[in-house]
Amino acid sequence: MMQNSNIDKLTKDILKxxxxxxxxxxxxxxxxxxxxxxxxxxxILENIFLCxxxxxxxxTLIFLxxxxxxxxxxxxxxxxxxxxxxxxxxxxxxxxxxxxxEGIMYVMLSFGGIMAILTFLESKxxxxxxx
Amino acid sequence: MDxxxxxxxxxxxxxxxxxxxxxxxxxxxxxAFRIAGNREEAEEIVQDAFLKAFRSLxxxxxxxxxxxxxxxxxxxxxxxxxxxxxxxxxxxxxDDAADSVVANVESVYRSLDLSDQKKFIHxxxxxxxxxxxxxxxxxxxxxxSIDEITEITGITRENIKMKLHRARNKMYIILNxxxxxxxxxxx
Numbered sequence: 001m002m003q004n005s006n007i008d009k010l011t012k013d014i015l016k017x018x019x020x021x022x023x024x025x026x027x028x029x030x031x032x033x034x035x036x037x038x039x040x041x042x043x044i045l046e047n048i049f050l051c052x053x054x055x056x057x058x059x060t061l062i063f064l065x066x067x068x069x070x071x072x073x074x075x076x077x078x079x080x081x082x083x084x085x086x087x088x089x090x091x092x093x094x095x096x097x098x099x100x101x102e103g104i105m106y107v108m109l110s111f112g113g114i115m116a117i118l119t120f121l122e123s124k125x126x127x128x129x130x131x
Numbered sequence: 132m133d134x135x136x137x138x139x140x141x142x143x144x145x146x147x148x149x150x151x152x153x154x155x156x157x158x159x160x161x162x163a164f165r166i167a168g169n170r171e172e173a174e175e176i177v178q179d180a181f182l183k184a185f186r187s188l189x190x191x192x193x194x195x196x197x198x199x200x201x202x203x204x205x206x207x208x209x210x211x212x213x214x215x216x217x218x219x220x221x222x223x224x225x226d227d228a229a230d231s232v233v234a235n236v237e238s239v240y241r242s243l244d245l246s247d248q249k250k251f252i253h254x255x256x257x258x259x260x261x262x263x264x265x266x267x268x269x270x271x272x273x274x275x276s277i278d279e280i281t282e283i284t285g286i287t288r289e290n291i292k293m294k295l296h297r298a299r300n301k302m303y304i305i306l307n308x309x310x311x312x313x314x315x316x317x318x
Binding site for chain 1: 153
């Protein structure tokens with residue numbers, strides 16, 4: 001009577017010959033190409049999302065600053081029904097009220113741009129490191 | 132070693148993913164081939180599986196081996212490709228292969244040269260059902276434990292044991308028949 005463990009051993013020996021190799025010599029590079037493409041696609045989406053977040057943060061900050069200065073843009077928009085024009089008017093008024101302090105104006109207007117550029121550069125550097 | 136490379140890839144060093152491709156492509160290909168039945172499709176399945184594994188690498192729970200997790204993806208990819216194709220089933224009744232069959236296979240098989248051995252085992256596996264050849268490949272070739280096979284295939288432990296036993300017997304019966312035919316043709 002042949003023992004089960006012996007049959008198992010024999011089966012292992014026999015099945016060792018059923019191992020298959022990938023014959024395509026470019027298989028690794030082709031697969032890595034697909035993976036890297038996927039990775040790049042994901043990073044681009046991440047970058048877009050980060051930029052969007054940065055803009056959202058800057059916008060919120062601007063709204064907050066305006067609110068601290070007593071200007072609620074949403075209220076104005078609801079009241080007058082023409083949001084962009086009225087915001088511009090209010091910002092213009094704000095500008096003229098702050099014109100005495102050009103430093104504050106400069107910081108406020110360029111803060112958004114600087115934030116966006118910094119975020120973009122940071123994510124770009126990270127992308128290069130990854131590759 | 133897998134954990135080390137896994138950490139590197141998760142930290143953003145994507146090029147290190149090639150380590151996993153190099154290490155597991157052979158076994159992943161063997162599994163995919165057992166289900167797909169042809170080389171080109173099996174290679175596509177393996178590429179697809181590696182990409183899917185990469186996409187969900189951050190979801191990989193380290194409570195199982197990376198290979199087990201990857202092979203499950205390979206099996207799922209292979210099966211989903213085959214979903215529209217008719218699944219063949221072996222009609223061999225193999226509750227028990229007689230010892231004489233196994234002994235006969237052993238003596239004749241060992242007398243063959245390596246290329247003939249490979250030819251006969253591939254022919255025998257082709258005659259088995261997808262599930263049978265997948266289980267035999269995982270258990271005997273890749274030496275996965277029953278628990279790992281449960282994780283890879285989703286089949287229960289008890290079922291795996293029973294199916295493995297039957298698959299092994301079927302394989303011996305097919306091998307025996309094919310080897311007999313070969314001997315007859317030589318004589």
